[in-house]
Amino acid sequence: MVRLLAFALVMLGSCSAKAQDGYVEMLRYLTTSSISGNALAGASGAIAVNLAAGDSNLQSNARALAIGSLANVQIEQHQRITALSASVPDAMVADISGNALSGARGLISINQASGVGNREANAITVAASLAQQGIEEQTSSAWLADLGTQTNGAAGGRSQANPSSSPRSASVAGTALRGAEGVVQLNQIAGMGNTAGNRLLITIDLPPR
Numbered sequence: 102m103v104r105l106l107a108f109a110l111v112m113l114g115s116c117s118a119k120a121q122d123g124y125v126e127m128l129r130y131l132t133t134s135s136i137s138g139n140a141l142a143g144a145s146g147a148i149a150v151n152l153a154a155g156d157s158n159l160q161s162n163a164r165a166l167a168i169g170s171l172a173n174v175q176i177e178q179h180q181r182i183t184a185l186s187a188s189v190p191d192a193m194v195a196d197i198s199g200n201a202l203s204g205a206r207g208l209i210s211i212n213q214a215s216g217v218g219n220r221e222a223n224a225i226t227v228a229a230s231l232a233q234q235g236i237e238e239q240t241s242s243a244w245l246a247d248l249g250t251q252t253n254g255a256a257g258g259r260s261q262a263n264p265s266s267s268p269r270s271a272s273v274a275g276t277a278l279r280g281a282e283g284v285v286q287l288n289q290i291a292g293m294g295n296t297a298g299n300r301l302l303i304t305i306d307l308p309p310r
Contacts, residue, residue, distance in 0.1 A: 129191040134215040136277075140201040148202075150211045153219075154195075156187030160212035160288075161222045172228040176300075180220045187217045191267055193291040198274040202281055210286040210299075216269065221288035224300040231307050 149162035210223035288297035
């Protein structure tokens with residue numbers, strides 16, 4: 102009887118330890134940004150995705166098109182973060198997996214972030230100038246201004262002492278985006294205080310009529 106009682110106490114102690122470990126795991130601050138399955142598979146046209154997990158993340162997708170005898174197009178994007186006081190996540194994950202966006206076609210712009218204080222921007226400008234005789238052709242111009250150079254404040258919280266110890270992962274599976282056609286812009290961040298930007302400028306000067 103004594104042996105059986107001792108065994109029961111050991112088992113009870115083991116279950117309590119597992120429950121405690123599970124409870125601690127539940128309390129972890131995790132940020133996960135995921136595009137998976139068949140999301141946007143086979144989509145076509147103008148596709149814009151902004152997806153963020155965490156705090157104080159800024160994202161922008163901008164497109165501009167001008168067609169005419171004096172076609173001129175311009176995009177300005179300004180992103181600024183001040184007084185950042187968010188907690189640092191214990192783990193940060195950004196992933197695109199499965200068949201997501203496979204076979205997609207067109208203008209594809211994706212911003213994906215997991216973490217704190219990250220900035221992402223995509224810009225596409227297209228100017229088709231239908232030039233006429235005696236008229237000076239204009240060109241398009243695009244700017245990404247003030248994108249992610251100034252951050253006031255610091256991330257705080259439980260991981261502030263050693264934020265580099267927080268695991269982070271950014272990944273794109275081999276099956277994702279397979280067969281995609283057109284313009285593909287992808288900003289993917291897992292971390293803190295990062296900046297990413299893509300810009301594409303297309304100028305088409307058609308012959309005079």
